[in-house]
Amino acid sequence: MFSGNFRHRMPTGSRRKVVIPPDFVDGTPERNDRSSFAGTRFSRIVWPPMRLLIAITGASGSVYAQRLLDQLDPATHEIHVMLSQYASQVIDAELEEGLKLRPGVMQHGFRSMNVPFASGSNPPDVMVVIPCSMGTMGRIAHGLSSDSLLRCADVMLKERRKLILVPRETPLSLVHVKNFELLLQAGAILLPANPHYYNRPTTVEAVADTVVARVLDHIGVRHTLTARWQEEPE
Numbered sequence: 001m002f003s004g005n006f007r008h009r010m011p012t013g014s015r016r017k018v019v020i021p022p023d024f025v026d027g028t029p030e031r032n033d034r035s036s037f038a039g040t041r042f043s044r045i046v047w048p049p050m051r052l053l054i055a056i057t058g059a060s061g062s063v064y065a066q067r068l069l070d071q072l073d074p075a076t077h078e079i080h081v082m083l084s085q086y087a088s089q090v091i092d093a094e095l096e097e098g099l100k101l102r103p104g105v106m107q108h109g110f111r112s113m114n115v116p117f118a119s120g121s122n123p124p125d126v127m128v129v130i131p132c133s134m135g136t137m138g139r140i141a142h143g144l145s146s147d148s149l150l151r152c153a154d155v156m157l158k159e160r161r162k163l164i165l166v167p168r169e170t171p172l173s174l175v176h177v178k179n180f181e182l183l184l185q186a187g188a189i190l191l192p193a194n195p196h197y198y199n200r201p202t203t204v205e206a207v208a209d210t211v212v213a214r215v216l217d218h219i220g221v222r223h224t225l226t227a228r229w230q231e232e233p234e
């Protein structure tokens with residue numbers, strides 16, 4: 001029933017009485033609308049705010065990063081963004097208006113290690129690399145840590161925090177697949193930018209949202225971005 005991969009997960013299928021602490025209850029309709037549990041006893045839970053690091057690399061698919069950032073509310077979560085060395089070049093080629101960040105989102109350069117997450121003492125709750133190039137994938141898999149983006153990913157793995165990688169490449173070489181294997185063994189979540197079509201998306205954004213919806217599920221952010229299989233669209 002409760003599919004969100006979330007640190008404060010409720011027991012699945014448990015018959016135990018769930019006590020919702022007062023701090024987690026909020027009567028405002030906007031907050032309740034975020035929950036797909038509207039109308040259930042879970043609908044009044046306010047999902048705790050998270051520190052999120054969204055890293056963007058020079059793989060094709062800047063639209064995935066943009067759509068993800070559009071869904072993350074800086075008034076609810078602490079949101080940090082970091083671009084790799086080649087991310088801007090691909091963003092310029094793919095996003096007509098460039099990358100748009102909502103007010104309150106904090107951006108960091110990849111060159112300085114003076115970012116909070118470069119130390120295991122201060123990791124974010126979740127780091128997403130979206131889209132993730134094969135270059136960055138390989139460097140993370142082999143622990144290069146030669147810039148702050150790579151170091152943050154390294155910190156996430158060593159601190160056993162949630163690292164979600166959204167690779168975009170085709171076809172794959174054995175090198176890529178071996179790196180995937182290493183990263184899975186190290187605890188990363190690999191969520192390839194493979195859209196689905198059973199909701200019959202009709203725009204580029206709607207296609208991208210089929211991937212972004214799964215990323216949000218794995219971060220643990222409630223959303224109604226795409227209809228779920230066998231559910232009526234809202």
Ligand SMILES: Cc1cc2nc3c(=O)[nH]c(=O)nc-3n(C[C@H](O)[C@H](O)[C@H](O)COP(=O)(O)O)c2cc1C
Nearest residue numbers: 057058059060084085086087133134135136168169
């Ligand atoms: C327009 C464009 C699209 C690219 N698409 C991809 C891609 O889909 N996947 C990939 O692994 N690399 C892709 N690349 C190559 C990467 O940008 C390149 O390997 C770069 O070194 C990655 O660096 P980064 O990981 O630091 O961002 C693309 C490059 C350009 C210019």
